[in-house]
Amino acid sequence: MQFGAAPPARRAARGRTASPRVPRGRTRRFNFRAEAAALCAAPEAAEDKMPLGSRLYAVFFRRTSTFALTIVLGAVLFERAFDQAADAFYARLNRGKLWKHIKHNYEIQEK
Template sequence: MSLTKSVYNLLFRRTSTFAVTIMVGAVFFERLFDQGGDQIFESMNRGKLWKHIEHKYASQDEE
């Protein structure tokens, strides 16, 4: 009970801190979700994306 009461008093008691907590949480969740989705996409398409096959098609005569 002590932990939940402390979190409530620190983050959710006042409307202003509640709103800031929600906004910061949304930003962190968005970054986590975006990076996780990119990682899943990359792993499912390994060997099919341009950055994985670029070396096969790069010009050899560039000096």
């Protein structure tokens, strides 16, 4: 027996076991040209079938830089919208009591 060689039983077993993904007699080579042609033929068809969550992940959260930018812009936009909504709610609750509503009663009109 040679140094570093597998025992005969192992060698025979290794030769007989096939990968479950590759049928016997076929090679494991990947055909990049065929795959690229299939992807280039209908890229919009593949995107249409992509669920909304996967599309959001691919666009906004896949890379760290876009993830950070999404968080910062989301926080700024949320703060602005929340502030305007709170101001509108406060003005609606206090209608007729705020200075902008009663200012015309106290202004002197010049002629």
